[in-house]
Every structure is written in structure tokens, then in C-alpha cells.
């Protein structure tokens with residue numbers, strides 16, 4: 001029996017029934033003609049969703065962290081310098097991964113809920129001799145949105161490869177990888193792409209592939225090494241059988257369906273719908289008198305929201321009551337403020353009914369905690 005609770009966390013999200021049906025269809029061989037077509041078609045569609053026609057897509061079995069690992073392993077050689085723009089938990093993780101592959105990492109850390117000004121980044125790039133610049137498009141621990149456009153421009157200006165962690169943004173927030181000159185954009189299946197967990201999805205620019213080809217030392221990770229995967233992706237693109245590591249056959253079948261749904265909705269319409277959804281949640285939260293982690297609306301993401309608990313109310317009290325009201329939300333993630341806020345994921349196929357249901361469950365939970373507010377204020381503002 002399907003649990004009737006609504007899953008509104010920042011991944012895994014609620015999945016479309018047609019995606020889950022594809023997931024449940026009979027598993028074929030990874031070299032069966034129909035699967036080769038499914039894989040090749042998914043690679044083709046990734047270039048459209050990423051808006052990167054000249055890019056090289058990769059579909060790998062693993063989670064979003066594998067996307068980070070792949071970018072770092074293939075582009076970093078011992079002693080290379082990397083600049084990490086951190087707007088929360090996942091920026092810090094990227095710094096760890098890059099360090100592991102031998103990079104000399106400098107982190108520019110935003111204040112909690114804020115962003116790093118591009119002038120500060122430029123100042124660092126000017127004197128730094130960096131090879132790589134990484135940033136998190138939407139940091140899932142703070143709900144902070146970073147504008148990728150200045151990053152792409154700075155990368156081009158200083159000859160630095162740019163890496164966008166899009167795990168909480170691809171297919172939700174606007175991304176034009178090629179036009180914006182971003183070298184790597186990756187995500188994971190369970191977020192706005194709308195497929196159960198288990199796939200890392202990455203698109204590399206021709207410049208990123210060239211930088212990898214020009215390495216003088218082998219890639220430090222066997223599984224992430226593009227030497228192993230590039231021939232496989234090329235084979236599937238050309239609708240030919242090949243093998244390195246068994247692909248996640250059922251997940252790729254589900255991915256094909258979800259990418260088709262995304263392109264059928266249309267990217268512009270999808271970005272606009274996420275924008276509207278984000279705005280609705282922020283309005284609803286504000287109307288209830290709750291603060292939010294992002295310091296202002298201009299840097300607030302549209303794929304998740306991060307409301308602060310009202311004074312005197314804890315997550316231990318509030319979240320179970322919201323759950324009882326039928327909606328599953330997530331607690332805080334950023335260690336410094338973990339107990340001060342919670343998170344609402346609103347990416348993928350979220351509709352008006354889901355928004356109303358979620359705001360209603362939040363109101364119900366707040367009432368249960370004895371918090372005083374005008375009943376219906378959050379729902380009304382969201383609508």
C-alpha cells in the first residue's frame with residue numbers, strides 16, 4: 001500500500017507514476033538493442049536539458065557525490081590550485097574531495113545565508129593561478145542560490161575551468177551551460193530530475209575534456225576515470241553495445257521517461273513553475289512570521305526553502321506534528337545552525353495542491369506547538 005504522506009524534502013522527491021512504472025519494467029541486458037536506444041536517447045536529452053549541445057554527457061551509477069568526485073578526479077592533478085565558493089555544507093564537501101585528489105584548495109566562504117560577491121572571487125582569481133573554480137548553484141543546506149553567470153565570465157576571463165554543483169538545481173533552476181560558459185554541470189537523479197536515487201549525471205564542456213586529455217598523470221580514481229567511461233558514452237551515443245561497468249538499467253529506463261517529461265513541459269515553463277513555487281513558499285513562510293536562512297529573496301532558491309523555527313519551538317516538536325499531518329519535511333543540515341531551521345523541498349512535479357497541503361501541515365504543526373498566528377495566513381499568502 002502506498003503511504004499517503006507527501007514527501008517534500010530536498011531529494012528524494014515525489015516521482016511521476018510513469019517514471020516509477022519504467023523503473024519497474026523487466027530488466028534487460030545492458031547491450032539489448034532497446035536499452036542501447038534508451039541510454040543513447042537519454043544522453044541526447046541531457047544535452048538539451050543542460051542546454052549544452054557541444055557537451056559530453058555522462059550517466060554513471062552512483063549518487064550526486066559521485067558527480068563531485070568525477071569532476072575533481074578527472075580535472076585535478078597533484079598541486080593544481082582550486083578555488084571553492086562555499087555557500088554551505090556542499091561547498092565544504094567539495095573542498096574535501098578536491099583536497100583528497102591533491103589540489104591546493106582555497107575556500108571563499110559566504111556568511112550563513114549569504115553569497116560571496118563576484119568582486120571578491122575576481123580578486124582571488126587575479127592573484128591565484130587557479131585551474132578550477134567550483135560553486136554550488138543551490139546549496140541544499142542553506143537554500144541559497146548563486147548566480148552562475150558571473151562565474152562563467154570569470155572562468156573565461158582568467159582561463160579557469162568552472163564547475164557548477166547542480167545537484168539541487170538542474171531541471172529546476174535556469175541553467176544554460178554552453179551560453180554561460182560553465183565547464184562542468186552535474187546532478188543526481190533523485191532531485192529535480194525526478195528519478196529514484198542512484199544516478200550521477202554530468203555534462204562536460206569540450207574545454208573540460210581537453211583539460212582531462214592534457215593530464216600528465218593518471219586519474220586517481222579507477223571508477224570515476226573518464227578513460228573508462230568516455231568510450232562507453234560514445235558507444236551508446238552511436239547506438240552501439242559496449243561495457244565497462246554494468247549500468248543501472250532500470251534507473252536509466254526511468255531517466256529516459258523523466259527527461260521526456262521535462263522536455264515536454266518545456267524548460268522555460270519548468271523554470272517559471274519552480275520560480276512561482278519558490279515564491280509561494282517564501283510568501284507563505286513569511287506570512288506565518290517565520291524567518292528564513294537566505295538573507296534575502298534575490299539569493300533564495302526556488303527548489304527548496306529553509307524556514308527558521310519560531311523562538312522556543314524545536315524541530316523535535318514541530319517536524320513529527322507536520323508528519324502526522326501528512327507531509328514529510330527535512331531538518332537542518334548546516335552544522336552551525338542545524339537545530340535552528342528546517343527544509344522544504346519543492347522541486348520536480350510539485351503542483352498547487354502540494355503547496356497548499358504542505359503549508360496546511362506546517363500550520364497544523366505550528367498550532368500543535370502552541371505558536372500563535374492567524375490561521376490560514378500561510379496558505380493564503382502562498383496562494
Ligand SMILES: *Cc1c(COP(=O)(O)O)cnc(C)c1O
Nearest residue numbers: 063064065090138140167168188
Ligand atoms: C544532494 C546534494 C549533493 C549530494 O548528492 P548525493 O546524491 O546525496 O550524494 C551534492 N550537492 C548538492 C547541492 C546536493 O543538494
